Amino acid sequence: AQSVAQPEDQVNVAEGNPLTVKCTYSVSGNPYLFWYVQYPNRGLQFLLKYITGDNLVKGSYGFEAEFNKSQTSFHLKKPSALVSDSALYFCAVSAASGGSYIPTFGRGTSLIVHP
């Protein structure tokens, strides 16, 4: 079975500082990895994905994520955080074989950016 771990319930960062939201995964076969963001009382919004190719993936709103196969990680990063980035972030994994193509979500990490 595939799984995702987001080890931090909450990440606090000052505006203008770099941010990292951690994600590790477990899946048989090749992983397909996703990050979503959820603002209060809204649905999830797709940020970026890794399917194949370059390990550094760039997405919406200046976010990027790095796929690290040896560490089975897909951490979300942004060079300079904004207060408006404060939200709930979900990592998800799918697998075409040895798992399910239906994404499995992590429990989410609350990002709080302080002015």
Place this chain on the structure above:
Amino acid sequence: DAMVIQNPRYQVTQFGKPVTLSCSQTLNHNVMYWYQQKSSQAPKLLFHYYDKDFNNEADTPDNFQSRRPNTSFCFLDIRSPGLGDAAMYLCATSRDLSTPSAYEQYFGPGTRLTVT
């Protein structure tokens, strides 16, 4: 703009009174999902349709049913809501499941269900 629409955004129902939540999409995606999300937890998949094929998660209670009359619409029926069913219900779509590049999901804004 192409999107996923959920109605209503807020729904109040009484304990045991059937309720239906609706979802429509203008993306022409093949796959539609229903998720239940409680208080900032991970969304919990209830079921999904791949075109007309219905797929129920093993732990989805029988109290929850779904219908997809056509590509654009999908409904979630809760036959006898209990207090524990109060949650945000999210509808999502994805273009296809035949290629990983199409796995990404597009979510509606959600319907917050209150059970009194």
